[in-house]
Amino acid sequence: MSNPFQIEAWSEYGVGMAILLGRIAFRCTQVGMKWEGDDYFTILAVVFFTAELSMLEVIGRKGSITGMSDEIALTLTEQQKADIVYGSKCLLAGWIVYTTLIWCLKACMLFFYGRLTFNLQQKRMVKITGGICIAAYVSTIIVFLTHCHPLPRLWQVYPYPGDDCALNISKYLALVVTNVTTDLMILYIPLPLLWKVQIPLTRKLLFGFWLCTGIFIMIATILRCVICLQDVSQINVGTIWSIRETFVGIIAVNLPVLKPMLSAATNKLSSAAKLSSDQSHSAGMRDSMRLSHVDRYGKKRTVHDITAADNSSEERIMQQNEERRASSTRHSGEQDGMGGIKVTKTYNVQSA
Numbered sequence: 001m002s003n004p005f006q007i008e009a010w011s012e013y014g015v016g017m018a019i020l021l022g023r024i025a026f027r028c029t030q031v032g033m034k035w036e037g038d039d040y041f042t043i044l045a046v047v048f049f050t051a052e053l054s055m056l057e058v059i060g061r062k063g064s065i066t067g068m069s070d071e072i073a074l075t076l077t078e079q080q081k082a083d084i085v086y087g088s089k090c091l092l093a094g095w096i097v098y099t100t101l102i103w104c105l106k107a108c109m110l111f112f113y114g115r116l117t118f119n120l121q122q123k124r125m126v127k128i129t130g131g132i133c134i135a136a137y138v139s140t141i142i143v144f145l146t147h148c149h150p151l152p153r154l155w156q157v158y159p160y161p162g163d164d165c166a167l168n169i170s171k172y173l174a175l176v177v178t179n180v181t182t183d184l185m186i187l188y189i190p191l192p193l194l195w196k197v198q199i200p201l202t203r204k205l206l207f208g209f210w211l212c213t214g215i216f217i218m219i220a221t222i223l224r225c226v227i228c229l230q231d232v233s234q235i236n237v238g239t240i241w242s243i244r245e246t247f248v249g250i251i252a253v254n255l256p257v258l259k260p261m262l263s264a265a266t267n268k269l270s271s272a273a274k275l276s277s278d279q280s281h282s283a284g285m286r287d288s289m290r291l292s293h294v295d296r297y298g299k300k301r302t303v304h305d306i307t308a309a310d311n312s313s314e315e316r317i318m319q320q321n322e323e324r325r326a327s328s329t330r331h332s333g334e335q336d337g338m339g340g341i342k343v344t345k346t347y348n349v350q351s352a
Contacts, residue, residue, distance in 0.1 A: 005240045006060070012247040013053045020046050023254045038111035041104045042254070048101035049246065055094035056239060062087030065157060065166050067232040073158035081157050088155030095144050095171055098242055103137045105249045106182060112256060113189050122189055129185045136178035143174040167232060172225040180218045187214045213252035220245035 020042055027039050062083040076084070110133065113126045147170035148154050153161040164170055194207055220241050228238035 003236075005236050006057075008240060009053060009056065009243045012243055013049065016049060016247050016250045017046065019250055019254050019258070020049070023257050026258060036111055036115065038108040038257075041107045041111065045101060045104045045108070045250065048097050048104060049250070051097045052094065052101055052246065053243075055090050055097055056243070058090045059087050059094060060236075062090065064088040064091045065155060065161065066091070066168070066235055068157060068160060068166055070158060070160050073160070076157070084157050085155045092144070092154050095168070096141060098246070099137070099140055099144070099175065101246055102179060102249065103133065105246075105253045106133050106186060108253045109186055112253075113186075116190075116193075120193075122193065125189050129182070129189060132185060133182045136182050140174050140178045143170055147171065147174075167229070169229060172229055176221055176225045179221050183214055183218050183221075187211055210252065210255060213248055217245050217249050217252070220248070 024039070024042055024046075027035065027042075063080075064087045065084060068084070073081075107130075110126055110130045114123065145151065148161065148165035153165045156165070160166065190207075190211070194204060224238045224241040224245070227234050227241070
């Protein structure tokens with residue numbers, strides 16, 4: 001059964017992988033296979049992000065020597081000891097994978113800055129920061145592999161190998177120093193550009209919020225170190241903070257590259273919504289005009305019907321009047337023929 005830490009970790013993995021793969025697909029549509037350095041490091045980030053979650057899953061199931069003591073070791077079965085040895089080896093691999101993933105994201109940012117600051121004064125700062133990041137990564141990996149000597153003591157169950165081997169104290173301290181230092185240098189690079197460039201205040205605030213993700217990553221690194229060194233039983237809390245750190249790092253690194261795609265998608269959605277609204281408005285106008293035409297046509301037809309009815313009434317009235325006049329004439333004729341006075345004139349013609 002999955003615990004809340006596993007659910008959060010794999011949820012963030014799913015979103016992070018969608019961002020990474022979306023960035024790769026978008027870059028392929030933009031430049032084809034003419035990739036820059038940050039594109040290749042994005043491929044590595046996909047590989048190491050998957051490996052990080054896989055290592056953490058194995059460690060959660062098998063266990064490790066973190067928090068081990070001689071008393072606990074003596075109560076374990078041989079199978080349990082074998083599982084802890086395997087889990088401890090995966091723990092060392094997990095440290096290396098996690099650190100490599102963080103530095104791949106740093107490399108993505110530096111290559112991206114290199115394109116932004118081409119022929120500018122900050123180009124030199126990008127190169128200096130890149131060199132320091134390489135040295136910091138090599139130094140951190142060396143600490144991981146040498147702080148507990150000989151190396152098999154990192155998965156020694158019994159006898160107890162010592163606090164530095166079992167609690168990874170040197171790993172936490174080395175990672176905090178190198179990770180926070182390089183993050184500060186990467187954050188400093190764009191600040192002069194943001195100060196000088198003439199852009200709206202809202203966009204400057206947006207860039208400032210984007211830079212704050214780097215501050216969150218540094219806080220997550222320090223917080224993880226403090227939690228794990230203070231109480232070894234809080235190893236799960238420290239582990240989930242490492243996932244949160246890489247998850248926010250993936251968002252911060254890929255957001256500037258994906259911004260044109262997100263802006264285009266937003267514009268298309270806005271245009272589609274506006275077109276749909278215009279079509280609905282036009283359809284409403286057509287329906288309104290159609291209803292008005294029907295009303296006018298119906299009104300005209302009603303007037304025509306009423307006029308026709310009036311004309312027919314008038315025709316009937318005129319017909320009745322003509323019938324009355326004809327009847328009256330016939331009646332008068334009958335009266336003249338029966339008892340009327342008839343006047344005649346007689347002319348006598350004589351010859352001269």
